[in-house]
Amino acid sequence: MVLWKCQVCNFVFEGPQPPDKCPKCGAPKEQFRQLSEQEAELIIRSRKSNYLHMRALSLLRELLTVAEEIIQDNLDPPCVKIASEEKEFASTTIQKIVAELESHMKKGKWG
Numbered sequence: 001m002v003l004w005k006c007q008v009c010n011f012v013f014e015g016p017q018p019p020d021k022c023p024k025c026g027a028p029k030e031q032f033r034q035l036s037e038q039e040a041e042l043i044i045r046s047r048k049s050n051y052l053h054m055r056a057l058s059l060l061r062e063l064l065t066v067a068e069e070i071i072q073d074n075l076d077p078p079c080v081k082i083a084s085e086e087k088e089f090a091s092t093t094i095q096k097i098v099a100e101l102e103s104h105m106k107k108g109k110w111g
């Protein structure tokens with residue numbers, strides 16, 4: 001698979017030729033650089049992992065919202081204790097995932 005990257009906005013395009021203009025920022029085709037086979041493989045291999053991390057992020061954000069509702073509901077101290085633990089777990093894990101995704105981007109495992 002041939003990948004092209006817009007040097008202005010980092011939009012990644014798949015195809016034998018770059019587009020006439022960047023679909024995101026409108027830069028002309030001359031602004032597209034063909035990624036090496038190695039760079040393209042890294043992106044393709046990472047897409048599934050990044051998507052799975054983002055799905056996990058979405059579930060953890062849902063858990064955070066539910067935990068906050070349980071705390072507000074405040075039926076009894078054991079409920080609030082469990083919800084506080086859920087909230088702590090979700091917040092910490094969200095930040096771990098965000099840090100991991102940031103490191104993927106810096107290593108070219110994104111696009």
Ligand SMILES: [Zn+2]
Pocket residue numbers: 006007008009010011022023024025026027
């Ligand atoms: Zn662009």
